[in-house]
Amino acid sequence: MAERRTPSGKTTASGQASTGVADVAFPRGFTTKDFTALRAYVQRIPPAIIARTYYDPDEDPHAATPSAMERYLNAMLDTLVQLALAHGSTALAEHLRASIKQHGQPKLTAVTFRMVTEAAQLAAAAPHPDHAIGAWLRPRIARRLKGEGIATLGELVAFCNRRGPSWWRSIPRIGRGRARAIVSWLRKQQAALQLTVDIDVDSAEHDGVPLVADERVEVVPDFASEQGQGRQRSRLTLAPLERLAVPHALSGAKGENRSTAFCYIQANHDLDAVCAYLNRFRDQPKTLRAYTKELERFLLWAVVLRGKALSDLRVDDCEAYKDFLKNPDPRFVGERFARHSPRWRPFAAGADGSASLSADSQRYAVRALRAAFTWWVDVRYLAGNPWKAVNDPVVVKRENVMKIERALPAALWRKLRDELDARSAEEGATQWRAVRAAILLMGDSGLRREEAAIARRENLRPSFYGTLDRPVWELTIVGKRQQERTVPVSLATLDALRAHWADRRKAFDANEAAGTPQGPLVAPVIIPWTDASRRRHREGASNEMARLNEAGYTADGLNRLIGRMLTELVETADAFDLDDRMRLGHANAHAFRHTFGTCSVADEVPVDVVQKVLGHASLQTTTIYVQAEKQRVLEEVASYYARRVGEAN
Known part of the structure; x- marks a missing residue:
């Protein structure tokens, strides 16, 4: 049986010219990583360096030795060239045949290599959510992602969507540039993966603020909740105060509780009134942050779940919100995200996934809202304060409100x-x-x-x-x-x-x-x-x-x-x-x-x-x-207990 050379210079047991896919002896299913490695090989990068750079010997047996790496790359080149001969343009096929006839194997430039890979797309494997990340990403990046518990492409997409634009910050040596490259590739593969990377992941920024934050988000009442349906099924559209837009009917422009007297602030609706109140604390950042959180929670609850404007609320509405704080709607609860993220939620989830507020936090929220409504009455924006008729949540007066148990003992303080x-x-x-x-x-x-x-x-x-x-x-x-x-x-x-x-x-x-x-x-x-x-x-x-x-x-x-x-x-x-x-x-x-x-x-x-x-x-x-006093009290009571036990015996 006659032997002949393949495009890469190998011999096959066939006397016929091989121009079709049927004669390819090597399996298809090359990944992006393979194409990148082959490009380096065409550019005369030694196989040993390619193996170290693009492959993990533990997961890729063909990268265990330089000779095995070279055999794998030559086999891949054979496959791609034969596919290009079968499916590429006439000019490309003539160029490849001439190169093979002259050199015994094709001599590819950067341009002709790109043409070959484009014509040989049939050899490319489609990524799947269950594929290991090591099959598609470089070993160093794959190892760092695995350190965060990310093993597959599906888990990588879920991780990005869960963490948002800053998903990469917790991963060592994955900076913004690498993160953008990874996300860019994931977006190109969305059709094959059948997974979507959220819009705010790697969003473009202007002066440090993602462009997605430039748009205002209009929130609307959730009528399904009012009818007792879809509480868990429907997803709510929520947004923080600075991005919030409210339908005119719920804006409070003609609220029932609006004062008819001359108003001391320039406020056409409830959002204006909220911003005017918060502006008082512009020089107190911690207070401003705390009051903003309470007011935007209340405003979102009133519009979305209660279907009322802030200036339409009565005492029974305030009592309902007080009950809401004990067990917030799960759709108001989520992981901590930046305020410009679509996944931002008014309540942060605890370790168990819920957002049940402590009695102290509930009382703080009620008092903060009562103070805001009092100010709106004082400046003649509102006619009355419904929160005045609402009692504070009952709290236990604690013996020790500060957690001083974390203080270091003197001996440990000296050691440190x-x-x-x-x-x-x-x-x-x-x-x-x-x-x-x-x-x-x-x-x-x-x-x-x-x-x-x-x-x-x-x-x-x-x-x-x-x-x-x-x-x-x-x-x-x-x-x-x-x-x-x-x-x-x-x-x-x-x-x-x-x-x-x-x-x-x-x-x-x-x-x-x-x-x-x-x-x-x-x-x-x-x-x-x-x-x-x-x-x-x-x-x-x-x-x-x-x-x-x-x-x-x-x-x-x-x-x-x-x-x-x-x-x-x-x-x-x-x-x-x-x-x-x-x-x-x-x-x-x-x-x-x-x-x-x-x-x-x-x-x-x-x-x-x-x-x-x-x-x-x-x-x-x-x-x-003064721990000594507390210790003395406990010791005296313990002695009292001991004496009582002795008398009983």
């Missing part, structure tokens, strides 16, 4: 400081030095995380009451309730701040020429290259005024940094026993403020002094830290 000192002494440990400065600032001065984030160098100075032998420094900050207070700063904290400022290449100590240094006491040394970070830290960085107004950590950013570094300590430090690791594993940034309270009281610092440092409005709040 020693470990932070050791880590900070290592070369290149800039993150550890930043964390040490932040933790000591909270643990030695009793600052809240928000206060540590806004603390500035120009407000830190030597105290008039210090001496050369015993210097004392003090820091002035504006804390809770916009109350200014001055707290002492330890020498250990000062040393930590000096090391942190040296990492930032800034002078910490004042000099006659430059005066007192300015800037946040704690600020990022390594700034992530994200849109948000670039807007916060890098814009105008060359400007002198921008340098003086250097941005520090946000309170949440500082909390995340401390949590991440504490986790590393729990996993790697040898100085801690099992009990220490358990305590550190449950600690957060606020735990160090509690640590100052418990340790200072245990060292017999007067309670009124601790109160001033912590900034408590009431001395009663500070006495919670």
Whole structure:
């Protein structure tokens, strides 16, 4: 039997020219990864490098050795060329035959390779939701996705849709660029996968705000719920306050409770009135955020589930909303998403998937709404306040409203400081030095995380009451309730701040020429290259005024940094026993403020002094830290029980 060469130079046991698909001896079903690898092979990339770059030897046996990789690529090239000869254009077929006749195998350029792959689409496998991600994505990316529990293409689409535009942030070394490439490929394969990637995933942005957020969303009443049907089946259209649009009939423009007297605010409808009320708290971001949440929940409930405008509500409606807070409609509940996401929901789901609010949260919501309605009556937008006739939800008055059990014992606090000192002494440990400065600032001065984030160098100075032998420094900050207070700063904290400022290449100590240094006491040394970070830290960085107004950590950013570094300590430090690791594993940034309270009281610092440092409005709040008194009460009662048992015997 005569032998002949195939297009790649191989011999087959046939004497006839092979121009059709029937003579292809290799199975079809090549993936995007295979086409990319073959393109590299055509460009003369060595098979060993191709195997390492595009394949995982554990999952792809043909990538186990360079020779096996080369055989696989040659086989694939044979298949594609024969398909191109059968299904490609006449010009392409003549070019391939001429190349085979001259060289014994086709010599492909980048252009002819693209033409071959386009003509040989019959050899391409269609992706399926059950396909492993390793069959379609590069090994390094596949391994990182598997680390998040994503094994198949279907699970990847579900993960993206569940997490929204920032789905990639929790996956190590998957940045915005790689994420966009993955999502772009998933969108192209939607027909084959029969799965849809949600519109806000990888949405285009303008000044950091996704374009999907530019559109207002009109919410309408859910009449199926009023008829007792479709409570679980129909999906509600909901949107946060800044994107909310309401039908005119439910806008409150002609609400029954609208005041007929001259109105002190320019409000044509309920949304205008809500925005006017919230504008009062524009300089109090935490209060603004909390009140916005309560008002938009109530407004959405009134329009969507009650079918009424805000200015049409009566006492029975308010009572119904109070009951609603005990068990919110499941369609109002979801995972936490950005406010511009279509999957945003007014209530965040708990660990069990429900959003049952505590009695304290229910009472807070009722009081916040009553206060808003009182203001609308005062400015003559509404004629009356129906919430005045509604009682607050009953709550249990708790003995201890603060969770101080996370405070570190004195011995563990010393161990942690020693470990932070050791880590900070290592070369290149800039993150550890930043964390040490932040933790000591909270643990030695009793600052809240928000206060540590806004603390500035120009407000830190030597105290008039210090001496050369015993210097004392003090820091002035504006804390809770916009109350200014001055707290002492330890020498250990000062040393930590000096090391942190040296990492930032800034002078910490004042000099006659430059005066007192300015800037946040704690600020990022390594700034992530994200849109948000670039807007916060890098814009105008060359400007002198921008340098003086250097941005520090946000309170949440500082909390995340401390949590991440504490986790590393729990996993790697040898100085801690099992009990220490358990305590550190449950600690957060606020735990160090509690640590100052418990340790200072245990060292017999007067309670009124601790109160001033912590900034408590009431001395009663500070006495919670007096654990000795609570322990004594429990011990006395235990002795009483023991005596009663003895008398009975």
